[in-house]
Amino acid sequence: MPAKLENESPRDRILMTAPDLFYRQGYRATGINEVIEKAGVAKATFYAHFPTKDDLCLAYLKHRNAQEYKEITDFVNSKRTPRTRFFGVMDSMEAWAVRTKFRGCQFINMVPEVPDHSSELRREGHLHYDGARALIRKLAQELIESDPHEYGHLDANTLTEDYMTHLAGAIALAGVYNELWPIKNGMSAVRRLVEK
Amino acid sequence: MPAKLENESPRDRILMTAPDLFYRQGYRATGINEVIEKAGVAKATFYAHFPTKDDLCLAYLKHRNAQEYKEITDFVNSKRTPRTRFFGVMDSMEAWAVRTKFRGCQFINMVPEVPDHSSELRREGHLHYDGARALIRKLAQELIESDPHEYGHLDANTLTEDYMTHLAGAIALAGVYNELWPIKNGMSAVRRLVEK
DNA sequence: GTCTATACCTCGATAGAC
DNA sequence: GTCTATCGAGGTATAGAC
Numbered sequence: 001m002p003a004k005l006e007n008e009s010p011r012d013r014i015l016m017t018a019p020d021l022f023y024r025q026g027y028r029a030t031g032i033n034e035v036i037e038k039a040g041v042a043k044a045t046f047y048a049h050f051p052t053k054d055d056l057c058l059a060y061l062k063h064r065n066a067q068e069y070k071e072i073t074d075f076v077n078s079k080r081t082p083r084t085r086f087f088g089v090m091d092s093m094e095a096w097a098v099r100t101k102f103r104g105c106q107f108i109n110m111v112p113e114v115p116d117h118s119s120e121l122r123r124e125g126h127l128h129y130d131g132a133r134a135l136i137r138k139l140a141q142e143l144i145e146s147d148p149h150e151y152g153h154l155d156a157n158t159l160t161e162d163y164m165t166h167l168a169g170a171i172a173l174a175g176v177y178n179e180l181w182p183i184k185n186g187m188s189a190v191r192r193l194v195e196k
Numbered sequence: 197m198p199a200k201l202e203n204e205s206p207r208d209r210i211l212m213t214a215p216d217l218f219y220r221q222g223y224r225a226t227g228i229n230e231v232i233e234k235a236g237v238a239k240a241t242f243y244a245h246f247p248t249k250d251d252l253c254l255a256y257l258k259h260r261n262a263q264e265y266k267e268i269t270d271f272v273n274s275k276r277t278p279r280t281r282f283f284g285v286m287d288s289m290e291a292w293a294v295r296t297k298f299r300g301c302q303f304i305n306m307v308p309e310v311p312d313h314s315s316e317l318r319r320e321g322h323l324h325y326d327g328a329r330a331l332i333r334k335l336a337q338e339l340i341e342s343d344p345h346e347y348g349h350l351d352a353n354t355l356t357e358d359y360m361t362h363l364a365g366a367i368a369l370a371g372v373y374n375e376l377w378p379i380k381n382g383m384s385a386v387r388r389l390v391e392k
Numbered sequence: 393g394t395c396t397a398t399a400c401c402t403c404g405a406t407a408g409a410c
Numbered sequence: 411g412t413c414t415a416t417c418g419a420g421g422t423a424t425a426g427a428c
Contacts, residue, residue, distance in 0.1 A: 024311060026224065028309070033404085043413090045412075047406080052404080105368075107372060108372055109307075111371060126372065129369065129372060162385045166358075166361045169361035170364075172364045237393095240393085243423065247423095249423095
C-alpha cells in the first residue's frame with residue numbers, strides 16, 4: 001500500500017486506487033485481486049463495500065464525472081472575458097491531458113468494454129458528455145450576447161455542436177496517439193469557430 | 197457455425213468471426229473459446245494459424261484497416277466534384293455507422309484495452325488515422341486548387357486538422373451515445389469549414 | 393485438418409477463523 | 411476490520427488419438 005493511503009479509510013483507499021488501474025490498464029484487464037492488493041484492504045472488506053466489480057466501476061465513474069466537471073468549471077471560472085471562458089472548456093483539456101499522460105477520456109475508453117448497452121456504466125458516459133454540452137451551450141450563449149456586433153452572426157446550437165465534435169475528437173485522437181498535439185489542434189480549431 | 201462460413205477455409209472462418217465478436221463485446225471480454233466455437237474450427241487448428249490471441253487481433257486490425265480504407269476511397273471516388281469528394285470522407289461514415297450499429301471506431305475502442313504503448317496493436321491505430329489524415333490532406337489540396345476564388349482563403353493544413361478532429365469526434369461521440377446524430381453533426385461541421 | 397481431454401492460471405466471489 | 415483458503419467458471423494454451 002502506498003504511504004499516502006495509510007490514513008484513509010478502506011473504502012477511500014479502494015476508490016483512490018482503482019481509478020488509476022482501470023484507466024491505465026483498462027477495466028477488464030484489471031483484476032479485483034490487483035485492486036485489493038494495491039489498496040491494502042482485505043478481500044472481505046472490498047466486497048462489503050462493493051458487491052461486484054461493476055459496482056466499484058460505477059462508483060468510480062460517478063466520482064470521476066463530478067471531479068472532472070469541477071476541474072473544467074473551475075478553469076472556466078478563472079477566466080474573465082466571455083471569449084476566454086468559452087475557450088476555457090477546450091483549453092482546460094491541455095493540463096488534463098498532460099496530467100493523465102494522454103490516455104484519453106475514461107468514458108470513451110470504458111464504453112466499448114461494456115457490451116450491455118443498457119448498463120449504468122454506459123449511461124455515465126452519456127451524462128459526462130451531456131454535461132460538457134450543456135456547459136458549452138451556456139458559454140456560447142453568453143459569448144454571443146456579450147458582443148452582438150462581433151459574434152451576432154453565430155448560432156448558439158451550431159456553435160455548440162461544432163465545439164463538441166472538436167472537443168471529443170481532440171480527446172479521442174490524443175488517446176489513440178498518446179500525444180498532446182491533437183489537444184493543441186482542438187484548441188486552435190475552437191478559436192477558428194468564432195472567427196468572422 | 198453460420199451457414200455462410202461453410203465453404204471458407206478454417207483461417208478465413210476465424211477471420212470472419214472474430215471481428216464481430218471483438219467489436220461487439222470488446223477484445224478482452226471475448227474469449228478464444230467463443231471465437232473457436234462460432235468459427236467452427238478445432239482448437240489446434242486455431243493455434244496453428246494464430247499462436248496467440250494478440251496475433252489474431254493484429255491480423256484482424258490490419259484487415260479491417262485495409263477494408264475500411266478501401267470503403268472510404270471507393271465512396272470518395274464515386275463523387276465527381278472536388279467539393280463532394282472532400283466531404284466524402286466524413287459522409288462515408290454515415291453508412292458505416294449504420295452498418296456497424298454505432299459501436300464506434302474499432303481502433304479507438306481497442307487502444308485503451310492494450311496497456312502496452314509499444315504494442316503493434318496500438319500502432320495499427322496510428323496507421324488508421326494517419327491514412328485518413330493523408331487522404332483528407334490530398335482532397336483538401338485538390339479542393340483549394342480547384343477554385344482559388346472560392347477556396348483560396350483556406351489553408352490546407354489547417355483545414356485538414358480541423359477536419360480530423362471533427363471526424364474523430366463524430367465517431368467517438370457516436371460510439372459513446374450509440375446513436376447516429378453525432379455523425380450527422382460532423383457532416384454539417386465539415387461543410388461549415390469551407391464556408392466563407 | 394478434426395476431435396476430446398486437459399494442464400495451468402487467473403478471474404470474480406464466498407466462507408471461516410481471528 | 412484482518413488473514414488465508416477455496417469455490418466454480420472461464421481464460422489461454424498444449425497434447426494425443428484419429
